[in-house]
Amino acid sequence: MKIVHISDLHLKKFYNGDLPIEITKELIEDVWKSFYEVSKYINKISADIVLIAGDVYEREFFNMSDMNRFLEIIKSIDAKVFISCGNHDYLDDDSLWNRVELPKNLYVFTNEFSYVDLEDLGARIFGISYDSFKFNKILEEPQLSHEHKNILVIHSDLKDDRYLPLSKDFLNKFSYVALGHIHKRQKVMDRVFYSGSIEPHSFKDTGDRGIIIYDTDKDEIEFKDFSSKDFVTLEYEISKDDSLQEILREVQKLLDDGNLYRIKLKGKHKNHSQISEFLNSNLDAYYFEIIDEVKNDLDIYEVFRDDYLVKNFLESFDDTESLAKNLAIEYLLEQYNGI
Ligand SMILES: [Mn+2]
Known part of the structure; x- marks a missing residue:
């Protein structure tokens, strides 16, 4: 039976x-x-x-x-x-x-x-x-x-x-x-x-x-x-020297026809604020959504090298305040990138 x-x-x-x-x-x-x-x-x-x-x-x-x-x-x-x-x-x-x-x-x-x-x-x-x-x-x-x-x-x-x-x-x-x-x-x-x-x-x-x-x-x-479409979550680690075109090409290779994708972007990149927008307008897929976790690859001291106000501010944190300091750095870089 x-x-x-x-x-x-x-x-x-x-x-x-x-x-x-x-x-x-x-x-x-x-x-x-x-x-x-x-x-x-x-x-x-x-x-x-x-x-x-x-x-x-x-x-x-x-x-x-x-x-x-x-x-x-x-x-x-x-x-x-x-x-x-x-x-x-x-x-x-x-x-x-x-x-x-x-x-x-x-x-x-x-x-x-x-x-x-x-x-x-x-x-x-x-x-x-x-x-x-x-x-x-x-x-x-x-x-x-x-x-x-x-x-x-x-x-x-x-x-x-x-x-x-x-x-x-x-x-x-x-x-x-x-x-x-x-x-x-x-x-x-x-x-x-x-x-x-x-x-x-x-x-x-x-x-x-x-x-x-x-x-x-x-x-x-x-x-x-018997399923016809898959929901796929994938992670893509961005190399900091990749161009936007290279990132697009590599991510595109990971996508098959007809599936639904959730793409988690990781890594560091100096153009991090542009990556997801660029992929959103250029990737070709049945459906995708991007979760952008790319970090900034800018050196805060390099970006603000002539800004004594920022330098003094960053130096005002002591060793026990690294968490707050990192948050401040992240915030300043986001401001710098105009997010
Ligand atoms: Mn049930």
Whole structure:
């Protein structure tokens, strides 16, 4: 039996920060595209079960036409699909789930901890949906079956009381646990995984994004990447003798097409005040932002060599006041550079 584990699609999630609206829209569309690609892949590998461990969508922004779009993709999947809703798509009376007819191959778990048996596959699938943004419930003992593989799909932060924390003893009872909530893919213990989100949603979301495939016959776990764009944070150390053109050329080399970059500039340079402006107007990338941490490479005594007032001022600091002195130097050089 092949199980595909997906979580944290966060369909219709708006980027939490400062991105141009066109890019925000593209990022939202990317998640749809990736999920569509995942659906085709599920059929290609003839998976038997798909487990979606919550946060399928953002409740605030997900409307009926989004729901229908989602269900069309689900219908195209040959496998049986199980969803346990999480804290962003929690299931209550107002949920869109109550207003649609579910496809035959989809089961959405209720707010009670329960299970569904799949006799043809010899599997018992356990799950539970959140009923509000915070959800902390003591789960009763699972009614494990000896004739079935007992599998759990659930949205949980293992250490946070607000998001259905679970003990290792509890997790250990199952043949596989598909966890959702944490966006970074990780193994919690044998056959207990967070699959992570299928697309990154911020500069904090580094690393590959995708789905987990668990083959129960071979007892093999496989990860497959589906993300279309990466959020990349990189550092570039400026050499003090580089020209602006050289800096531009070197930074440009670090950027690939289609990713989003946060570029931290480090080092010292005498034109430090011009570098980020120059890069902002000349770098070519889908999206980038610059964090300018370049320090001044000017010698204060050289800059103010004829200014006795400044020289006397700097000499007035004693050895215990080096911190204040450095701040004063930094300030004077910034004034000199006209920042
Ligand atoms: Mn969550």
